[in-house]
Amino acid sequence: MTLHLHDSAAGAVREFAPLVPGRVGIYVCGATPQGSPHLGHVRAQVAFDVLRRWLLRTGHEVTMVRNVTDIDDKILAKAAEAGVPWWAHAYRFEREFAAAYDALGVLPPTVEPRATGHVPEMVELIARLVERGHAYAAPDGSGDVYFDVRSWPSYGELTHQSLDDMEPAADADPRGKRDPRDFALWKGAKPSEPASASWDTPWGRGRPGWHLECSAMAGRYLGPRFDVHGGGLDLRFPHHENEQAQSRAAGDGFANFWLHNHFVTMAGEKMSKSLGNVLGIPHLLREHRAVVLRYYLVSAHYRTALEHSATSLVEAEAAYSRLEGFVRRAAERLGEQPAGQVPDAFAAAMDDDLATPAALAVLHEAVRAGNSALAAGDEAALRTAYEQVRAGLDVLGLDPFSEPWASQAQGSDTARAALDVLVRARLQDRATARAARDFATADAVRDALKDAGIVIEDTPTGARWSLEGEQ
Missing domain, CATH: 3.40.50.620 (HUPs)
Structure with missing residues (x-):
């Protein structure tokens, strides 16, 4: 190309x-x-x-x-x-x-x-x-x-x-x-x-x-x-x-x-110090993950104005978490594999004046195919999707297993591990209730976790949990 x-x-x-x-x-x-x-x-x-x-x-x-x-x-x-x-x-x-x-x-x-x-x-x-x-x-x-x-x-x-x-x-x-x-x-x-x-x-x-x-x-x-x-x-x-x-x-x-x-705009105005409508990076990094800021910037074509709103970074967090969550779940199943080749459609988008929105759409479609393969136990299709998604994310600087995101993830491992212990204890309570056919208690546990932003997925090998947006 x-x-x-x-x-x-x-x-x-x-x-x-x-x-x-x-x-x-x-x-x-x-x-x-x-x-x-x-x-x-x-x-x-x-x-x-x-x-x-x-x-x-x-x-x-x-x-x-x-x-x-x-x-x-x-x-x-x-x-x-x-x-x-x-x-x-x-x-x-x-x-x-x-x-x-x-x-x-x-x-x-x-x-x-x-x-x-x-x-x-x-x-x-x-x-x-x-x-x-x-x-x-x-x-x-x-x-x-x-x-x-x-x-x-x-x-x-x-x-x-x-x-x-x-x-x-x-x-x-x-x-x-x-x-x-x-x-x-x-x-x-x-x-x-x-x-x-x-x-x-x-x-x-x-x-x-x-x-x-x-x-x-x-x-x-x-x-x-x-x-x-x-x-x-x-x-x-x-x-x-x-x-x-x-x-x-x-x-x-x-x-x-x-x-x-092009510019980052707010209410149609270019972001600038003279207009007093700036979003400082130190402030944003206290409220959002750096990788989410990058995803947000990459999600628009570089030659189009990027209009910022109160929900922009919330939406970017949800979108990136879908990609990140798939990569991590696939790596658990396959073991961490090196990135492969980018999909042809991804390459075509990048060669078309760095059309990153179209390139990201290709990766999200690959994630949907990969999630289906994961549910069906189709390891070959899962491996293909995993390698393609990681390769594309690497080009965009968003691969969760590459620096600086890998180190940042390691820094949060302790908190994640503590959360895992607490959630698994609640999942065991739910499993015990279900075994006793106490479905009201089981549903109450599931709903309490959901209210806390934790999503439960029942699989043939047991219940899995993830944070909302990571699916």
Whole structure:
């Protein structure tokens, strides 16, 4: 099968082919750690983690670069409000983002560069642009350096906009610009900002512009041309438009594919700190299992808005528990077996622009077939369903026997074992009552367990119990 992905630059789905056969380079815009991560932040990382896992499953080597924008206007402002050094503020929340990614089972990137560690590459990129006539130092002595958008006729091609229809760039004082839409490559040091937030350059002390940072880091680790650049839909303009313009104007081919995930929304509004409608990851993890958060994010196509409601995660818990419960019950019967091949229909869905809702539907259908095989004692059919479900869940980062979920399950084994002792004692009471034909007592035991969220299944080998939603 052939993978097809929606390229934002083309505005259409097209066939994906690596620039180097069997090897894929991916750059994903990571955190700007000005505050705690929310569900919208981690959606992008989960989406591109699924792409990476599918490429690995289909035999590719993947170099994944996920940057940290550890200096920008907002970080400096937030740090000043908090009365802490800007670098301490950034590092505190960088750790929170990393913990959130790890908690949701996102594979570690091949490299995770920080912007502040790549100033030499940024200075070199600016010099190339100045030499080619696409950048200029502001004549007002501010130390700012700008990209000259009118010098690059292709500016606007990523987002299919006309330059004359664009709003002025709001990233620096417009007095030093030739055109209001010129954007800052370098920002001259200001007396109001910490001295530690500036570096020496041929144009004076200062700090990098946001767009310049990503171009320099992508080039450092993936070369002048690479396969995929990803990020949230809100980054298409101006960030990704500016990245592409400055990199290509400097002579680099840059990204061959542009992929963008949609927002997490609440009441139709994008989740964002400025709107005050964020769902922080630390808060969510106190109330829900991390694997359920991941299932919830994977359950919608990455290019569709994910509308969050009060019942969203309850429904995700029930849906994931059906998959997880089958895998565990099948493993009890078969012994834990390695994952097999994904079903053909699952592969077709993933190759169709990572259609994870359709892929999950295939796995749920396999679970239904597997449960029927389990009830009928058809071990061959059970084994097939088990291996297929585990393989598909592995691609989606949801296999309950893989990390980090396996360790989390082990951590809950003690509580589960204690619950098992209590439930089995009640089941023995029920069995004794049934043997004495005291069906009223037997039914009362069953109903009490059901009210506690415990479901009883009578089988030829005795009663089994599971938590509601695990069936």
